[in-house]
Amino acid sequence: MNNGKVRIYELSKDLGLENKDILTICERLEIAAKSHSSTITGEDAQRIRNEVKETSGKLLSKPTKPSPPRPRKPAAKSKETPRPKKQQILEIRRHRPKSATAPTPPTAPESTAVDTAEESVAETTSSRPAVPSTLPKPKLKRPGSSAEESPELVGPPTTPAPNAEATAPAKPEAPTAPAKPDVELVGPPERPTKPAKPTRPVLKKRDRSDARGEDDGQPKRIEIREIDDEDETTLLKPKPELKRPRPKRSDALKEAEDSTDEDSASAPDTVTEEPILRRPSPPRHKRKPKEREDDEQEQQKTTKKTKRRGNDLLKDQEEEILADLDEVTGDSNSNGASAALSMSLARPPKPKSKGGPKPVSTPKSHKPQQRDGNRNQRRDRRNQNNEPERPEMITLRGGLSVHELANQIVVPETEIIKLLFFKGIATNINQTLDVETAKMVAEEFEILVETAEQESEAKKVTEMLSVEDLENLSKRPPVVTIMGHVDHGKTTLLDSIRETKVAQGEAGGITQHIGAYHVDVTHDGNQQQIVFLDTPGHEAFTAMRARGTRVTDIAILVVAADDGVRPQTIEAISHAKAAEVPIVVAINKIDKESAQPDRVKQELMEHGLVPEEWGGETIMVPVSAINGDNLDTLLEMILLVSEVEDLHANPDSLAKGTIIEANLDKARGPVASLLVQNGTLRVGDSVVAGSVFGKVRAMIDDRGDRVKEATPSFAVEVLGLNDVPAAGDEFEVFADEREARSVADSRSDEQRRSRLQQAMASRRVTLSSLSAKAQEGDLKELNIILKADVQGSVEAILAALQQMPQNEVQIRVLLGAPGEISETDVDLAAASGAVLIGFNTTLASGARQAADRQGVDVRDYDIIYNLLDDIQGAMEGLLEPELVEEPLGTVEVRAVFSVRKGTVAGSYVTEGKVTRNCHIRVRRGNDVVYQGTLDSLKRMKDDVKEVASGFECGIGVDNFNGWQEGDRIEAYKLVTQRRKLSPV
Numbered sequence: 001m002n003n004g005k006v007r008i009y010e011l012s013k014d015l016g017l018e019n020k021d022i023l024t025i026c027e028r029l030e031i032a033a034k035s036h037s038s039t040i041t042g043e044d045a046q047r048i049r050n051e052v053k054e055t056s057g058k059l060l061s062k063p064t065k066p067s068p069p070r071p072r073k074p075a076a077k078s079k080e081t082p083r084p085k086k087q088q089i090l091e092i093r094r095h096r097p098k099s100a101t102a103p104t105p106p107t108a109p110e111s112t113a114v115d116t117a118e119e120s121v122a123e124t125t126s127s128r129p130a131v132p133s134t135l136p137k138p139k140l141k142r143p144g145s146s147a148e149e150s151p152e153l154v155g156p157p158t159t160p161a162p163n164a165e166a167t168a169p170a171k172p173e174a175p176t177a178p179a180k181p182d183v184e185l186v187g188p189p190e191r192p193t194k195p196a197k198p199t200r201p202v203l204k205k206r207d208r209s210d211a212r213g214e215d216d217g218q219p220k221r222i223e224i225r226e227i228d229d230e231d232e233t234t235l236l237k238p239k240p241e242l243k244r245p246r247p248k249r250s251d252a253l254k255e256a257e258d259s260t261d262e263d264s265a266s267a268p269d270t271v272t273e274e275p276i277l278r279r280p281s282p283p284r285h286k287r288k289p290k291e292r293e294d295d296e297q298e299q300q301k302t303t304k305k306t307k308r309r310g311n312d313l314l315k316d317q318e319e320e321i322l323a324d325l326d327e328v329t330g331d332s333n334s335n336g337a338s339a340a341l342s343m344s345l346a347r348p349p350k351p352k353s354k355g356g357p358k359p360v361s362t363p364k365s366h367k368p369q370q371r372d373g374n375r376n377q378r379r380d381r382r383n384q385n386n387e388p389e390r391p392e393m394i395t396l397r398g399g400l401s402v403h404e405l406a407n408q409i410v411v412p413e414t415e416i417i418k419l420l421f422f423k424g425i426a427t428n429i430n431q432t433l434d435v436e437t438a439k440m441v442a443e444e445f446e447i448l449v450e451t452a453e454q455e456s457e458a459k460k461v462t463e464m465l466s467v468e469d470l471e472n473l474s475k476r477p478p479v480v481t482i483m484g485h486v487d488h489g490k491t492t493l494l495d496s497i498r499e500t501k502v503a504q505g506e507a508g509g510i511t512q513h514i515g516a517y518h519v520d521v522t523h524d525g526n527q528q529q530i531v532f533l534d535t536p537g538h539e540a541f542t543a544m545r546a547r548g549t550r551v552t553d554i555a556i557l558v559v560a561a562d563d564g565v566r567p568q569t570i571e572a573i574s575h576a577k578a579a580e581v582p583i584v585v586a587i588n589k590i591d592k593e594s595a596q597p598d599r600v601k602q603e604l605m606e607h608g609l610v611p612e613e614w615g616g617e618t619i620m621v622p623v624s625a626i627n628g629d630n631l632d633t634l635l636e637m638i639l640l641v642s643e644v645e646d647l648h649a650n651p652d653s654l655a656k657g658t659i660i661e662a663n664l665d666k667a668r669g670p671v672a673s674l675l676v677q678n679g680t681l682r683v684g685d686s687v688v689a690g691s692v693f694g695k696v697r698a699m700i701d702d703r704g705d706r707v708k709e710a711t712p713s714f715a716v717e718v719l720g721l722n723d724v725p726a727a728g729d730e731f732e733v734f735a736d737e738r739e740a741r742s743v744a745d746s747r748s749d750e751q752r753r754s755r756l757q758q759a760m761a762s763r764r765v766t767l768s769s770l771s772a773k774a775q776e777g778d779l780k781e782l783n784i785i786l787k788a789d790v791q792g793s794v795e796a797i798l799a800a801l802q803q804m805p806q807n808e809v810q811i812r813v814l815l816g817a818p819g820e821i822s823e824t825d826v827d828l829a830a831a832s833g834a835v836l837i838g839f840n841t842t843l844a845s846g847a848r849q850a851a852d853r854q855g856v857d858v859r860d861y862d863i864i865y866n867l868l869d870d871i872q873g874a875m876e877g878l879l880e881p882e883l884v885e886e887p888l889g890t891v892e893v894r895a896v897f898s899v900r901k902g903t904v905a906g907s908y909v910t911e912g913k914v915t916r917n918c919h920i921r922v923r924r925g926n927d928v929v930y931q932g933t934l935d936s937l938k939r940m941k942d943d944v945k946e947v948a949s950g951f952e953c954g955i956g957v958d959n960f961n962g963w964q965e966g967d968r969i970e971a972y973k974l975v976t977q978r979r980k981l982s983p984v
């Protein structure tokens, strides 16, 4: 005190109250005081004293009616060093287990706030052996709907557990608490009759507004006590008179947090001004394994009682909101208290009957790192709970139901149904989605999707050797795939190696199908062989490239030294990595002046390929495919790598391998390129390729020579198959022809069945999406029948077509197959209104005449770009043309004349011209005052069709007479214009 003046903090100390409480009283008594260090007069101090006395007197007589100032509890003072606190804990009832070593402490630190309840328990645990070590699992109990109900909620309804106010022996003056306690720690009564189960303190919220940190003038009462399982069960049972309100979002969120908090044994550590129930932060290091185990069990029990998925969602939402809040406030250190508060702000509660919730102010003091910590803990907890995490990538092996997809991608079914609905696809939970739709859904949730097809293509799945082969293994040549970005020189490189000119003969300069070639190389004085698969580099050929990787032993990655790493280079790297195939890099075009081989190496390093000379493991050879520079070194390196790979096969067994390419040749029938991967293929062998049976009639090697046999690693063209097998299928030779036939038959039946299933699955979804679009009236279709020289081209074109925007015009490929265009194809096209597209193929006799007769559009292409351009053009042709404005001229209104019918604008054409019946827009300043057609146009008194710039005219409009001098008229006409396809 100073000259009769008193500082607030002195007075609060004197009265055993908090500064905040004194300041509240000051406010009520209209005494000017801003903070704890403010001074007031002795007179005012006395008024405050009186007020405190009066209020406590009232409270003593009416304990349920709160009054702002709240004296400290002396009992607690003596036990613990009081922390600065904003909430007081009324009671802690801690149920002590029977263990003799764990006597329950009679009181809890009074000065611990709700937020810190858990921490205080933890602290107590460590400092006092009284609290069982397995105990601390404070649980937020749902609040009653009003403060008046709360006392009933406190006591466990069915057990003889002591009532907070009446029976708790160690409860420090809870019933007589004179002031309005925000939170009470109820002292744990001795409950010797209970088994010494680990129990958990339950943090009970009395009022939902409390939980949200709202200050509605009512006392905030939150009690902590321990319950055992029985208590918990009983407490969770809904009581008729204490109807538990259905939790609103913020409550539900807290419940979610509480119920799923494995580590909620630890207490929060911050006291806030508002009674915010923040998720406790666990001091993990303090916890013993036993504790964790118990907690986990407890957790599992509790989790069952809550809707886990809902909780997770709520948690996620909370995190999002918190993140948003951080961004808005720029406060990255906001603590859990503010987090809880943010949630309540983000989702304000419905107003209560009495006045409703008041706005909550954000607490000013934040504990740094708390928020992040909480978030991490939350994530940890979720991990520990073994709750399914949303995967980053899934593999789809066929159509699946909405329910199955939901499980796979860990997204609620309703979300998926909603998403599909907004995309015009009406589904239900049991509806089967085809792979494409399921993929689209998963990708909407940012989950990568790999189809089983892609997976098997990329992976080197072929295990061609059997146990019997192991005794008879001999070395086989390496099969090498050349990969890389378009135009980086793959074909030229191979061409150069083979010393033939393959590149020159290619239409459009692009390799269009897989070829297999072998070269002889002299290495270490021995003649050795390398088999090259030439795979195309255009992105439309991704599927073929993937297939190339599947059978390959070594990948040659061609990178142009003047262009560097490009998208398809990266794609090739990933395919090679997926197949676990060693990569040898050929840095091509080093003869060019702009070549920067070191830059290429640098770029490749970013994709995990570190050159040997820089300490890595990837062999990189600078070459010039055109000049043939360094090609020998490249070949030697390939042989070197193949030695390390130790490639062997048994040439004495029946042949096995992969179909590299297949097509239907007009003269020769089905022709397939087969890569023999084990055994020896001979003329006359009974072979099954996929579901196709054949007896090898003839074999031609890559040099066009007829051969009688093909040994491991060699590719041959085989004649004699009954049908065209699919590229990528494996083939196998059978000793018994009948067995071979029956295997082929059963595979073909199986394929037919699965095709049908797939068609049914996709049809369902496609139909619903189509009908939804059709209802909107904006769906157009372009039917296509595609015939190409080889299966690879068909796949490539189909893949490219799929990339085209189809939100307005849908492409329907009615048939896509290798072979020539037959009359049947023409008939099908005529019947379905389809366009017949041929790629590198011919028309069978009679097909052209049939097409002319039936008016079928047959297009023939040998360059994929032209084909795609034309299809895009055809799709755009199906779009409704759009109307666009074409300006005619501008006119200025210089005088307004009244005529019998209304008014006429005496005008002057300043630019262009104006015509009768043209469209006009009348502008006054920046406003458009009229838009419509021009009805009468006169020069002098004569009607005219148009008036050119520099002439005066009279303009009349039937339904507009509000002309004003100075109005500007823009004259234009509407013309139709062909629309472009808009990107998806």
Ligand SMILES: Nc1nc2c(ncn2[C@@H]2O[C@H](COP(=O)(O)OP(=O)(O)OP(=O)(O)O)[C@@H](O)[C@H]2O)c(=O)[nH]1
Pocket (backbone or CB within 6 Å): 484, 485, 486, 487, 488, 489, 490, 491, 492, 493, 503, 509, 510, 511, 536, 537, 538, 588, 589, 590, 591, 592, 623, 624, 625, 626, 627
């Ligand atoms: N200067 C120079 N030009 C090269 C070299 N290698 C290839 N080229 C040129 O690069 C262009 C593309 O070569 P291709 O062999 O067709 O490339 P590609 O990677 O097979 O192309 P796609 O088959 O379309 O994927 C051609 O004009 C070649 O002449 C080289 O070493 N030096």
